[in-house]
Amino acid sequence: MGILNYTFDWSVLWRDPYGGMLVKGILTTLQLSLLAWLIALVLGLAVGLCRVLPLRFTRLVGGAYVQVFRNTPLLVQLFFWYFAAPLLLPKPAQAWLYDNVPNYAFWAGVVALGTYTASRVAEQFRAGLMAIPRDQYRAAYATGLTTVQVYRYVIAPFALRLILPPFTTEFLTCFKNSALAMTIGVMEVTHTAYYIDSFTWHGLETTTAASAVYLCIAACITAGMAFTEKRVRIPGMIVRR
Structure with missing residues (x-):
């Protein structure tokens, strides 16, 4: 089919069964991203803290983690996991895992994306x-707090x-x-868009829909983070306008 003879059919985005597949793909993208971000946030904060603690061992462990995961392509890490x-x-254990x-x-x-992003968050x-x-x-230590308390109650929130x-x-x-x-x-959502295209030959519509999904969700994330x-802004510090 030549490009000049292409017939648009936007109904592939909502007619059965493709509409349900696209919605499921969007939900999978959201679940994957949120779970990976949760891992990245918790692990990244822990590794970042290890990188600055006055203990040589923790700094070495944190530095090794960052070097391995940040300097390896995400695609390679996906294949590894x-x-x-x-x-x-x-x-x-292998049999249990697959069964x-x-x-x-x-x-x-989730694990690959979370551990990779954690190295950047750290x-x-x-x-x-x-x-x-x-x-x-020094002011925090002067109050009598321990090192753990200083980082937990004063430094980390700031x-x-x-x-x-x-x-x-x-x-x-x-x-x-x-x-x-x-x-x-x-x-x-991206894989779902290509999967629907393989059945309908309407890749323009499906990839456009996937792009629109990414744009809308990204806009919501940006608005939420700006709020x-x-x-939580600190008076006198630069904040988003």
Whole structure:
């Protein structure tokens, strides 16, 4: 079929069964992104904290994690978690994994995307911690707090407010990177769009819909983070206008 003879049919976006498939793909993208971001946030904050603690061992561990995961392509990490990681387990564990974990490709994508993004979040959190004046650390210690209490009650809350803008960008990057999960068979919105195209030959409509989905969700994320930044901003610091 030549491009000049192409007939638009936007009904592929909602007629049965393609409409339901597209909605399911959108929900899968959201679930994958949110779960991966949760891993990235918790693990990234822990690794970033390890990078600045006055303990050589924790700094080495945190630095090694960042170097390995940040400097390896995400696509390679997806293939590792999906194809190679199960082979490192004992045979009974492999059998249990494949027999008892439904939709293993999805969970491999969550882990890969989460651990990869965590290495980037860790560096942003470390930068936020290092941006805090040393006098604030001394003032916190002067109150009698322990090192753990200083970071938990004083330094970490302050640093989190400083790095909210780059966190917004990182969340958007995590959300968009979820499209790579199609390479291991996850039926997220991009893979679903191509899958529908293989049956209908209306790839222009499906890819346009996928693009619109990404744009709308990204706009919602940006608006939500901008609202959060205004609510928790520190007086005198630069904030989003």
